[in-house]
Amino acid sequence: MAVRAEWTKLRSLPGNGWLLLALVVATVVFSALSVSAVDIARCPAPTECFEDTTRVSLWGVRVAQLAVVVLAVLAVTNEYANGLIATTLAANPRRGTVLAAKAGVVTAAVLVAAVPGVLGSLLVSRIILPGNGFSAANGYPPPSLLDEPTLRAVTGTVLYLGLVALLAIGVGTALRDTAGAMVAVLVLLYSAPVLVQLVGDPKWQHRLEKAAPMTSGLAVQATTALERQPIGPWAGLGVLAIWAGAALLAGALLFRYRDA
Amino acid sequence: MTTTTTPHGTDLGPAGSGLGTSRVGFGRLVRAEWTKLRSVPRWGLIMLAAVGLTILVSLLSAAGSSFQRDSVAPPPVGPHGGQVEDAFRFVHQPLTGDGTITARVRELVAVEGPDQPWAKAGLMVKDGTAPGARYAAMLYTPGHGVRWQTNFVVDRAGTIARGEPWLRLTRAGATVTGYESTDGTTWRRVGSVELAGLPATAEVGLFVASPRADRVERQFNATSVTSSSTWSTARFDDVAVRPATGQPAANWTDEAIGMTGLAKPTAPGAGPAAPAAPGAPDGLDGPDVPPVALVSGAPDATGASTVTGSGDVAPRAVDEDLTRMSLSGALIGLLPIVALGALFITAEYRRGMIRTTFAASPRRGRVVLAKAVVLAGVTFVVGLVTCATAFLVSQPGQRESGFVAPLFPDRSLTDWPVLRAVVGTALVLALVAVLSLALGTVLRRSAGAITVVVLLMVLPQMVAGALPLTAARWMMRLLPSAGFSIQQTNPRYEHVASVCLPEAGCVPDSPWLGLAVLTGYVAVAVAAACWLVRRRDA
Numbered sequence: 001m002a003v004r005a006e007w008t009k010l011r012s013l014p015g016n017g018w019l020l021l022a023l024v025v026a027t028v029v030f031s032a033l034s035v036s037a038v039d040i041a042r043c044p045a046p047t048e049c050f051e052d053t054t055r056v057s058l059w060g061v062r063v064a065q066l067a068v069v070v071l072a073v074l075a076v077t078n079e080y081a082n083g084l085i086a087t088t089l090a091a092n093p094r095r096g097t098v099l100a101a102k103a104g105v106v107t108a109a110v111l112v113a114a115v116p117g118v119l120g121s122l123l124v125s126r127i128i129l130p131g132n133g134f135s136a137a138n139g140y141p142p143p144s145l146l147d148e149p150t151l152r153a154v155t156g157t158v159l160y161l162g163l164v165a166l167l168a169i170g171v172g173t174a175l176r177d178t179a180g181a182m183v184a185v186l187v188l189l190y191s192a193p194v195l196v197q198l199v200g201d202p203k204w205q206h207r208l209e210k211a212a213p214m215t216s217g218l219a220v221q222a223t224t225a226l227e228r229q230p231i232g233p234w235a236g237l238g239v240l241a242i243w244a245g246a247a248l249l250a251g252a253l254l255f256r257y258r259d260a
Numbered sequence: 261m262t263t264t265t266t267p268h269g270t271d272l273g274p275a276g277s278g279l280g281t282s283r284v285g286f287g288r289l290v291r292a293e294w295t296k297l298r299s300v301p302r303w304g305l306i307m308l309a310a311v312g313l314t315i316l317v318s319l320l321s322a323a324g325s326s327f328q329r330d331s332v333a334p335p336p337v338g339p340h341g342g343q344v345e346d347a348f349r350f351v352h353q354p355l356t357g358d359g360t361i362t363a364r365v366r367e368l369v370a371v372e373g374p375d376q377p378w379a380k381a382g383l384m385v386k387d388g389t390a391p392g393a394r395y396a397a398m399l400y401t402p403g404h405g406v407r408w409q410t411n412f413v414v415d416r417a418g419t420i421a422r423g424e425p426w427l428r429l430t431r432a433g434a435t436v437t438g439y440e441s442t443d444g445t446t447w448r449r450v451g452s453v454e455l456a457g458l459p460a461t462a463e464v465g466l467f468v469a470s471p472r473a474d475r476v477e478r479q480f481n482a483t484s485v486t487s488s489s490t491w492s493t494a495r496f497d498d499v500a501v502r503p504a505t506g507q508p509a510a511n512w513t514d515e516a517i518g519m520t521g522l523a524k525p526t527a528p529g530a531g532p533a534a535p536a537a538p539g540a541p542d543g544l545d546g547p548d549v550p551p552v553a554l555v556s557g558a559p560d561a562t563g564a565s566t567v568t569g570s571g572d573v574a575p576r577a578v579d580e581d582l583t584r585m586s587l588s589g590a591l592i593g594l595l596p597i598v599a600l601g602a603l604f605i606t607a608e609y610r611r612g613m614i615r616t617t618f619a620a621s622p623r624r625g626r627v628v629l630a631k632a633v634v635l636a637g638v639t640f641v642v643g644l645v646t647c648a649t650a651f652l653v654s655q656p657g658q659r660e661s662g663f664v665a666p667l668f669p670d671r672s673l674t675d676w677p678v679l680r681a682v683v684g685t686a687l688v689l690a691l692v693a694v695l696s697l698a699l700g701t702v703l704r705r706s707a708g709a710i711t712v713v714v715l716l717m718v719l720p721q722m723v724a725g726a727l728p729l730t731a732a733r734w735m736m737r738l739l740p741s742a743g744f745s746i747q748q749t750n751p752r753y754e755h756v757a758s759v760c761l762p763e764a765g766c767v768p769d770s771p772w773l774g775l776a777v778l779t780g781y782v783a784v785a786v787a788a789a790c791w792l793v794r795r796r797d798a
Contacts, residue, residue: 199324
């Protein structure tokens with residue numbers, strides 16, 4: 001019942017459809033951009049590139065997640081902005097159910113849109129990579145879902161986007177304000193990758209990458225040299241899950257005990 | 261969409277329509293907007309978040325950076341007071357009083373390491389051989405032709421780009437003049453300089469320098485720059501020193517100036533050191549020295565000479581920009597300001613307040629301008645205090661991280677480059693706030709405005725590492741994020757090759773040009789906003 005109501009709200013706003021489309025397109029376009037930027041000619045030797053081709057192929061989500069943030073934040077804060085939240089809560093006074101339904105529907109929509117985006121990126125990279133010298137002959141088989149690490153990276157990336165949606169919903173519920181919630185989520189996500197480039201000390205870089213939601217969550221994209229990543233693939237996604245869980249919990253508590 | 265009101269140029273009515281006059285003064289508009297801005301407590305909190313984030317991130321980047329000194333000796337200081345590289349092979353003799361030195365550069369080739377466009381071979385008059393001493397030089401470079409360079413920072417191009425140029429230096433009193441020629445008979449003056457306090461006896465001679473080669477390896481979001489010394493060999497002939505009075509000195513001195521750092525002592529058991537060839541100058545016996553460098557370079561009886569050298573005679577390029585580092589928090593602190601800028605207009609649209617505003621002041625473009633003025637003023641003042649604080653509080657952290665004098669001299673807030681960076685960063689924050697306001701006016705949605713500004717200001721630096729170098733450089737120059745180049749305080753010289761990595765925030769333009777790019781974007785956005793509010797229903 002609550003889920004159906006949330007689903008109706010989500011699909012009846014045309015903007016949401018565009019945002020999901022933007023998620024797919026941006027993932028593929030920015031991934032293609034990064035894939036075309038790697039070239040075997042810049043490596044000391046063709047076989048010594050040590051480039052994680054799968055990771056490069058999925059790079060676009062770093063930018064595309066912006067669409068997820070906007071969608072998830074707006075799903076909550078728009079109701080506060082136009083007063084619909086009063087109607088929602090009058091129809092279903094059990095606030096925990098309302099929040100759970102909303103989080104479930106938005107996350108499901110994001111996951112569904114993430115699949116074509118991520119698979120599309122992989123497909124595009126399979127087309128572009130051999131042209132840049134990353135061919136099977138040089139020791140770079142095209143990224144394929146049949147490889148266990150690539151499959152992990154692909155599933156992990158889809159889950160990453162879902163967790164980002166949950167994080168944004170949590171923050172949005174806690175702050176109730178579009179601009180405030182968006183900026184809070186963006187600071188959470190992007191301050192670490194920007195900071196990592198500013199601090200020179202590798203020890204600090206590792207600390208930051210381990211603790212911050214985006215850098216740790218995207219560790220799941222790594223398929224080679226896992227021992228040199230700041231954090232293991234699933235453990236990294238777990239860190240992001242903790243962030244998302246904490247944000248949701250804070251949002252739920254505030255939602256439960258605060259006037260709408 | 262049809263326009264139901266024609267706001268521009270339409271008076272609300274006769275003079276007595278309750279407003280006193282329909283043309284609300286701009287000053288009153290600004291006051292009204294200021295009242296709106298300060299009466300929302302939440303916006304004060306957002307501003308506070310911007311201040312806190314900026315200072316916090318600056319402190320973090322100061323604490324999280326480290327600098328290990330790789331050389332113990334402090335770099336020499338040039339006549340201009342800045343740190344310089346002064347390492348080269350100098351085959352010289354004393355010249356007392358006025359006189360001339362002439363030579364022809366036959367060729368200049370790299371003998372170890374890649375070709376260096378700024379390798380140098382030519383003539384030099386120098387105030388002694390101490391590193392950092394003042395000098396004047398006519399020289400040939402493989403990549404940039406004939407140059408006239410003096411005292412490390414001055415560089416002027418000659419007209420000869422290729423070939424085997426003749427070079428000449430003439431001393432008259434304290435004035436040294438450089439000439440170039442293609443045939444050795446018709447001479448063209450390239451430049452002249454007065455070397456104040458040049459002693460009666462100066463060192464003149466042939467010199468060769470070959471700067472370190474920076475090799476940039478960009479493997480997807482991991483950039484490593486390795487730097488290695490290179491050696492170049494120049495062949496001169498028709499070398500002639502002609503004092504105005506008396507005879508030239510009979511003997512040449514072959515010296516490796518400032519190159520002692522190359523002669524690393526070999527570790528015990530690391531194999532025998534390269535044997536020093538007869539005639540090799542002091543300090544040239546390290547394992548990094550190619551055998552060709554050990555051949556004596558003094559001109560023979562016909563005036564022909566071969567000289568091999570390494571090093572550079574130029575201002576020292578410093579990669580770490582401490583001022584920029586101490587203001588780096590602005591990149592994150594900017595985000596709340598973006599939100600504030602968007603909210604300043606979108607909140608009015610959401611609450612319907614905009615209709616009251618436009619009713620009170622029907623000239624809508626001026627309302628947007630008044631908002632921009634108030635927002636820019638407030639952000640600039642807050643930003644200025646924040647940036648000055650961030651600069652001051654990150655100094656101790658930077659010292660602890662190893663950025664100490666003499667390589668990194670103490671800087672004060674009142675030094676011009678620092679002041680420019682601090683005031684400039686506050687300007688960037690104010691401009692971004694206005695950009696966000698204008699986009700908020702155009703889109704009437706805070707989410708959209710914030711997304712666009714973040715895409716334009718914060719993401720470029722993140723995306724830069726994933727693009728090819730040239731594409732990344734152009735992106736950093738052309739997007740509004742170029743405004744952050746105002747934070748760069750290290751002087752940049754055309755005649756010094758430097759690695760400018762876009763992912764490290766380096767923009768290969770002058771600080772002001774970057775700010776101008778940002779200003780251009782803001783101007784266009786404000787113009788679009790003014791135009792749209794007049795055309796559109798509120």
